[in-house]
Amino acid sequence: MRLSGRGVRCVRGGREVFSGLDFEASSGEALAVTGRNGSGKTSLLRQIAGLLTVAGGSIGLEGGETELTLAEQAHYLGHRDALKPALSVTENLSFWRDFLDDQAGQAFNPTDSLAAVGLDHALHLPAAYLSAGQRRRLSIARLLAVRRPVWLLDEPINALDAAGQSMFAALMGDHLARGGLIVAATHAPLGVPAKELRIGGVS
Amino acid sequence: MTALAALITRDLKIALRVGGGALIGVLFFLTVVVLMPFAVGPDLALLTRLGPAILWLGALLASLLTLDRLFMADHEDGSLDLIVMGRAPLELACAAKALAHWLAAGLPLIVATPVLGLLLNLDATATSAVALTLLAGTPALTFTGMIGAALAVTLHRGGLLLAVLVLPLSIPVLIFGVAASQAAIAGPLSFGTPFSILCALSLVSFVIGPFAAAASLRQGLD
Numbered sequence: 001m002r003l004s005g006r007g008v009r010c011v012r013g014g015r016e017v018f019s020g021l022d023f024e025a026s027s028g029e030a031l032a033v034t035g036r037n038g039s040g041k042t043s044l045l046r047q048i049a050g051l052l053t054v055a056g057g058s059i060g061l062e063g064g065e066t067e068l069t070l071a072e073q074a075h076y077l078g079h080r081d082a083l084k085p086a087l088s089v090t091e092n093l094s095f096w097r098d099f100l101d102d103q104a105g106q107a108f109n110p111t112d113s114l115a116a117v118g119l120d121h122a123l124h125l126p127a128a129y130l131s132a133g134q135r136r137r138l139s140i141a142r143l144l145a146v147r148r149p150v151w152l153l154d155e156p157i158n159a160l161d162a163a164g165q166s167m168f169a170a171l172m173g174d175h176l177a178r179g180g181l182i183v184a185a186t187h188a189p190l191g192v193p194a195k196e197l198r199i200g201g202v203s
Numbered sequence: 204m205t206a207l208a209a210l211i212t213r214d215l216k217i218a219l220r221v222g223g224g225a226l227i228g229v230l231f232f233l234t235v236v237v238l239m240p241f242a243v244g245p246d247l248a249l250l251t252r253l254g255p256a257i258l259w260l261g262a263l264l265a266s267l268l269t270l271d272r273l274f275m276a277d278h279e280d281g282s283l284d285l286i287v288m289g290r291a292p293l294e295l296a297c298a299a300k301a302l303a304h305w306l307a308a309g310l311p312l313i314v315a316t317p318v319l320g321l322l323l324n325l326d327a328t329a330t331s332a333v334a335l336t337l338l339a340g341t342p343a344l345t346f347t348g349m350i351g352a353a354l355a356v357t358l359h360r361g362g363l364l365l366a367v368l369v370l371p372l373s374i375p376v377l378i379f380g381v382a383a384s385q386a387a388i389a390g391p392l393s394f395g396t397p398f399s400i401l402c403a404l405s406l407v408s409f410v411i412g413p414f415a416a417a418a419s420l421r422q423g424l425d
Contacts, residue, residue, distance in 0.1 A: 046284075072288065082280055099210060100289055100290070
């Protein structure tokens with residue numbers, strides 16, 4: 001499986017953010033997107049996720065499932081964590097599991113994914129009472145509950161404590177070892193070996 | 204199907220919990236209808252004549268009041284991004300959200316109608332006629348209002364804009380809803396004609412609403 005972009009151009013609000021961007025990542029590889037604030041890291045991730053129009057060039061995935069679009073094979077972990085404060089930790093996770101997964105009907109135990117991110121002590125707590133780090137952990141549990149080959153991560157280790165960062169690095173390592181693919185916008189080292197894609201001029 | 208069922212269940216759960224907003228519409232409806240007899244005065248015949256129109260206006264405004272949260276809450280917390288990326292077609296996801304919204308916010312209005320009919324001096328036949336027209340008409344209000352909600356999703360405080368946007372689409376529903384209720388109460392027209400048109404409006408909105416809303420969500424994402 002290979003994710004590639006050729007001459008990708010991004011325009012936001014009539015202003016060109018970046019253009020002529022080439023990138024490539026194969027199965028088992030992580031791509032760390034770096035650059036100063038406002039250089040378009042998040043925009044690039046949203047373009048890959050199909051949430052933002054690609055103003056020029058092309059982005060494609062080779063070797064994935066042919067009937068699904070790139071967005072349908074990707075997980076997007078953004079700044080906004082898609083959690084409903086009124087629902088409990090388990091309810092939030094179960095909803096996304098049911099909504100995102102087609103092969104439903106199999107028994108699903110949210111405790112497994114939640115234990116992997118260290119949230120199994122708070123199963124029935126409404127998400128409103130979670131701290132920023134715990135919310136991030138719950139979002140990460142979504143990546144584990146439904147398997148998708150491509151992970152698009154926007155500043156994934158923000159708000160995580162040191163233990164959380166090493167936990168997430170291990171999870172990313174597992175995902176890569178299983179043949180997954182990661183594109184992450186980040187300022188800090190990811191904790192897994194990654195190719196660097198720098199957007200914008202060298203600061 | 205599981206995906207859509209999950210979406211409906213989640214939206215219903217959120218609406219029915221504390222701060223969910225399912226009751227806001229029906230409370231507003233209650234306020235409008237309770238105040239109306241005091242404003243009109245103690246003329247029972249006049250109240251009976253105005254009753255169906257007042258109930259319909261109250262229900263229309265109440266459903267517009269709650270519609271702006273239909274997509275905005277999901278947009279603000281990022282859920283909408285994941286719904287757009289999901290494998291369930293966006294049109295069906297929109298229809299599922301509208302259905303959940305109608306169940307949580309539209310159905311209580313219909314349940315409250317018989318009680319509020321008492322305040323407007325409507326007898327049992329008249330109240331059931333109004334309740335029946337609301338049952339047929341409020342889905343049309345929700346499904347056309349969804350188009351406005353999808354257009355206004357990126358705007359903060361887009362609620363008023365939504366009301367203005369969907370106003371032309373809700374006027375026919377209001378006209379035929381009130382006409383059918385009046386026909387059932389006073390005649391001389393038959394109840395069937397305006398009621399069938401009301402049902403037709405609802406059916407048309409089931410088809411057009413989800414497609415228009417999905418198209419404007421795709422365009423509006425940023």
